[in-house]
Amino acid sequence: MSAKKKAQFDAKKTLEMIEDQFEMFQILNEEGEIVNQDAMPELTDEQLEELMTRMVYTRILDQRSISLNRQGRLGFYAPTAGQEASQIASHFALEKEDWILPGYRDVPQIIWHGLPLYQAFLFSRGHYHGNQVPEGLNVLAPQIIIGAQYIQNAGVALGLKKRGKKAVAVTYTGDGGSSQGDFYEGINFAGAFNAPAIFIVQNNQFAISTPREKQTAAKTIAQKGIAAGMPSVLVDGMDPLAVYAVTREARERALNGEGPTLIETMCYRYGPHTMAGDDPTRYRTNDMDTEWEKKDPLVRFRKYLEGKGLWNEEKETAVIERAKEEIKDAIKKADETPKQKVTDLMSNMYEEMPANLKEQFEIYKEKESK
Known part of the structure; x- marks a missing residue:
């Protein structure tokens, strides 16, 4: 028997070389300390305070929405606690003229983009008025079909390009959504047509009960963007400054005609997948929950702002009380909307x-x- 012919190339080495390039980008560590000063985004003190305000407000909105769901006053609801940096900081990097194509967990982004809160509650109830987006608000209704928004995002972005608009189209999905055919078709289309699109994969470690390691053999989800010919980045999704920085840079590249970007945010959802019967204790351990709670985006950003003298208990309490009052008014308005x-x-x-x-x-x- 003849000796096995020596391979003229090392395919495994090529894969490893690509995967090794995807180190997680971080600016703010778990203790609220800057570990990457050169990458610090140009945000004023007022902007830093506003970002924290929105994150705290969103955490309260999540807590109240869960309570309202349990009372039978909301319908479908997907908890967001733990993903505030991924969601709110990425949105904070956008402008009003940009388009947002959300998944069903991404209601906070479109609220901060301008959707009235009471309409978000009506969306949860399945009321048609919840999907009647106000004139001039550049959002689509939250997509229930997993990954479908990725194809739509490519189309919206291409439309913006053909019309000469200085704006981008941004969409979100989870790690589970990255396994859908629509995910690959969407990023490939956007890459092929150099569309001004941003694709964000919020890797919260579980697609309902399926863990990330069973979702794909790829070392990162971010690396999948390379096959579509687009810049891709893996970012600490619990770090609001890092998420803001990579999203803002992706937007600038898109506006400069440099095409789309794929961003993977490493984060964690503290609650269940949705309030429709999912029990995370069946597939997650207490140790895992505890480990991720140490990385909480609100805790680390609070430490950072307190160190700069920009945040204190009084300011946070004011935001919490404002959120509770506005949520109370919004649910009352939703209740008064004709059935x-x-x-x-x-x-x-x-x-x-x-x-x-x-x-x-x-x-x-x-x-x-x-």
């Missing part, structure tokens, strides 16, 4: 109602009038 009717569903679905529904429409119209 959705079957005839509304039919009327909203069709410009010209099919003959087979016209008869049913009249039947329901009569019932609803009583």
Whole structure:
């Protein structure tokens, strides 16, 4: 038997060389200390305070939304605690003219972009008014189909490019969403057409109960963007300064005609996947929860701001009380919104109602009038 022919190339080495390039980008460590001064974004003291304000407000919104869901006053809800830096800091790097295509966990971003809070509550209830985006607000309704927003984001970004708009299209999904065919099609399309798009994968370690290590054999999700020909980065998703910096840079590249970027944010969701019966204690350990709680984005950013004399207990309490009051007013307004009717569903679905529904429409119209 002849000796095995020596390979003329080392494919495994090539893979390892690529994977080794993806070190996690960080600016602020778990103790609230700057560890990468050269990468510090240019944010004023007022902007730093505003970013913290939004993160604290969003944590309260999450707590109240969970409570409202348990009371039966909200419908579908996906908790966000733990992902504030990933969500809010990335949004903070955008401008009003940019488009946001959210997943179902990304309601906070579109609220801060301008969606009235009461409409976010109506979206959770399945009320059509929750999806009626106000004129001039550049967001799409949260996408329920896993990963579908990635294809849509590529299309919106290409549209912005063809119209000569100085804006970007940004979308989010989780680590589970990165396994969908839509994920690959979306980033490949955007890369091929050099579209001004930003694709963010919030790697919160579990797609419902499927752990990250069973999601893909790739060492990082970020490296998948290389195959689509786009710059890609792995960032500490619990570090608001790092998330802001990479998102802002991605936006600037896109506006300069340098195409899309894929960003993987390493983060953690403290709560269940959704409030629809998921029990995270069945697939996560107490040790894992404790380890990630030490990396809490609010805790580390609070330490940093307190060290600069920009934050204190009084300011945080004021934000908490404001959030509670505004949430109370918003849920009251949602409660006062006329209930959705079957005839509304039919009327909203069709410009010209099919003959087979016209008869049913009249039947329901009569019932609803009583």
